Amino acid sequence: MSVHGRADVARGTWAAVGTFVLWGVAPLYWHLLKAVPPLQIVLHRVVWSALLVAGFLVWRDGRHWLRDVLAGQPRLRWMLLLSGLLISFNWGLYIWAVNAGHVVETALGYFINPLLNVVIGVLFLRERLRPLQWASVAIAAVGVLWLTVRYGQFPWIAIALAVSFGIYGVLRKLAHVDSVTGLGVESAYLFVPVLGVLLWSESHGTGGFLPHADAPGYGLAIDALLVLSGLVTALPLVGFAYAVRRISLTSVGLLQFIAPTLQFLIGVFVFAEPFDRSRLVGFACIWLALAVFVADSIHHSRRLRPAELA
Template sequence: MTGSDHQAEQRAGLLAAIVAYGLWGLLPIFVKLVDNVGSPEVVAQRIIWSLLLIVAILSARGATGSLIAVLRDPGLMRPLTLSALLIATNWLTYVWAVNSAHVLAASLGYFLNPLVNVLLGVLVLKERLRRGQMVAIAVAALGVAIMAAAALSTLWISVALALTFGFYGLVRKLTPVAPMAGLGAETAVLAPVALACLGWLAASGGIAFGHDVRTSGLLIGMGAVTMVPLVLFATAARRLPMATLGLLQYLAPTLQFLCGVLLFGESLSQGQIVSFGLIWVGLLLFALDSYTSARRNRLVPV
């Protein structure tokens, strides 16, 4: 791959990451619209409708063979089964947290996640950090530590979200599979459990789907809300270093944080305000270091 090709890959990955994290940042608004539906059903509906949408898109492209090939490959299905379990746990924790008025705790999880990504990048992928990046991460980590100390009672939510999504990103980065085919395989793995859950809810009279047009439409929409950012994230994960991917992720929890405070009226402490400022200082330092490094590389003669 030439230098220009690599830069194009990086730009495409950067755009995919920004859009994915932006959509995730606004996800609490959508989840709140179905707060009358139990968390297990919301997650089960996400799985089923995501799978149906992926199959429909692949069929329209004449590309269902790519999904079938992945499903028949044990070497790919082993890591994808692990990533499926990780993302399902993440979804269930997140939906429960939002519907239980813990949007700020959920946002903290995704403030922690970039640090998990950076740590995994250094320890597992042997990525190297420049001095400026280390300073930026240290400032952001201080902000996250202050925020965590101010919310110890719900810290388990934050830690669970950070770890499940951090390891999910690592598994997807290391698994050589196209984003949509990979997500299709993950949802196919989870589909039997999701169908069993919906069947049990229907038999016990506790299923929300089908009770009214609004709720049913929103649950169907969960397919697109789930699929689009995950496919974009998988695209970004294949093209960007984990450290860069991790720091960009602060966009999502920042938007979630603002949703919790401005839209849903969750209380904001002075410690959270300080930590919020430190996190953004760290993010700006990281962006400045990346810009300076890219400019320096352009000036070096080939």
């Protein structure tokens, strides 16, 4: 590999690390907005990230970027509309869960997600699993079943987050468009109706972003955090898009576990969420499944390298 190539890989690796660290510590940011209803946070997140990403794409691709992307591609249009709705649902559930004291369960969802992606690949993309991959999925299923029985209720937040983000990933994989442009199109679809809801809520005194009659509003600090939520949303996605073009998907998959690990630690040690032995057993099964999955991925990639060089 050339010096330039190694430098590119190094930049991609640091971009991936930075991206997953930002996603990992995001609960701390959303917790600052605890006074704002989750739906309002999601609405602001969509509006401000749409403006930010659209501005970036105009600068990068010109002011007709949206027309150029969608021209003559009806299939791409509905796929990105559906993916936009899915990621909005994922954002809303995640923010509600964080501010309702379920950070540990959100972490479980994002630990499960890579394993669920494997299952989705089998069901929808006709991919084949190696024996150890089947074993990792089975161990993870045991962990979820244990949490359901011992915890007393189905971990629906974790499963809903994993499923919605997993299907979102399938749609984005099948939609042949880069990550930032895809986010821009998704945001463009949602921008007008979401902005309409925000303006309606503000005009009726239920929005809180602006003072209204007897309602003083959230205040300048909260308003600034809501505006910056667009950057918090878009920046990691831009970093992710930068990283995946420069490092292998195996490397991205391994680094991906930074985010739920940080979320888990924040839930237990910062927000003091309960984590008893029963939950530990369930999480231990998930972690063992991930260890098997990662070990198999590393072993398989090492076996492929000599063949690729031959």
